[in-house]
Amino acid sequence: MNGYPWAAFAVNLGWAAVTALAVMAVTFAVAVAKGVHRIVDIAWGASFAAVAAVTCVLSAGHGDDGRRLLVTLATALWGLRLAAHIARRGRGHGEDPRYDRLLSRAPGSRNAYAFRTVYLAQGALVWAVSLPVQAAQYDPGPLGAGAVVGALLWLAGLAFEAVGDHQLARFKADPGTRGRVMDRGLWSWTRHPNYFGDFLVWWGLYAMACETWQSAAVSALSPLLMSYLLIFGSGKRLLERQMADRPGYAEYAARTSGFFPAPPRADGSRGPRR
Incomplete structure (x- = not known):
């Protein structure tokens, strides 16, 4: 069995961060257009699915194919089910009271404050929490x-x-x-x-x-x-x-x-x- 591909995994860490930030940035743009920041909760599960998919592509040739497929499917099924559930639950509702309370403390622009304190924070959490999703896909050993x-x-x-x-x-x-x-x-x-x-x-x-x-x-x-x-x-x-x-x-x-x-x-x- 070959050693763990640290260099390739390090590159993946950067791309995972870019992926999580991209999903949050797109969600932020939609939220500003709709005037409702509660849709960031939908992006939580979707972000993990996106990170898993990007990692699956980048880890080809480095990790065991069976594990790559297992981890990607498991993460995507969990994340997309959660995103769909939250989307259905919030359909037709206004702003979530949690975000209303948070954004009422904004020192300036509510949207800028939301991007800093909600979207960037959630993007960072997605990156940190998704570490096993990334690391497992670079494991070269069999299941x-x-x-x-x-x-x-x-x-x-x-x-x-x-x-x-x-x-x-x-x-x-x-x-x-x-x-x-x-x-x-x-x-x-x-x-x-x-x-x-x-x-x-x-x-x-x-x-x-x-x-x-x-x-x-x-x-x-x-x-x-x-x-x-x-x-x-x-x-x-x-x-x-x-x-x-x-x-x-x-x-x-x-x-x-x-x-x-x-x-x-x-x-x-x-x-x-x-």
Whole structure:
């Protein structure tokens, strides 16, 4: 087996940054034209798909073809499903309250402030989080146990996320549940099945990059960073802060696991489950 192609991978890092920035720049132009910056959330998943595709092209002749195809398809399926889901969910709505609050603090132009604090920041995160997607595709060794474990984690995560999103969409569309807190299906086992699904997806993609110590070491930041964002950053923590005052949410939080799935607790009197 040949050594890890560090020079080619270094070039890929630069092209991945350009790709993520290009997707964000195009999205910014569309957002300015439409007057709604919430569409940057659509670009999040699409950016990972774009980085995976560019890396697949550039890694030809350097990495194992089976792994390149596996990682590219896994990333693209996850990213494009997420982008399509967010696009459908936001259709017909105005600006997201999160971006309204953020941009209300703009010292000058709201658009310029949005580009600096939202689009560039998300582009940088895409580059950092996509490190296993890039590194795995330059691994010259054949598929092994890491790819199998990674594929199983990815599949479980995608299913958990997609089923959770579908259940929530049906719940919101039912006039009989209007104003209630979703506590059915996967949402009775965890308050954030979609975020937990993301968690599994990215640890799965990292496992695919763990066939060699080189790709494992260079991409270890990714699942740790994504886990932090999902649990302590813009995911669970921020959403629960927004939901805290909704009728019935405190009771729901008391009986339902905060992140990792667990059977609902019958007696929620001891406070929220973490």
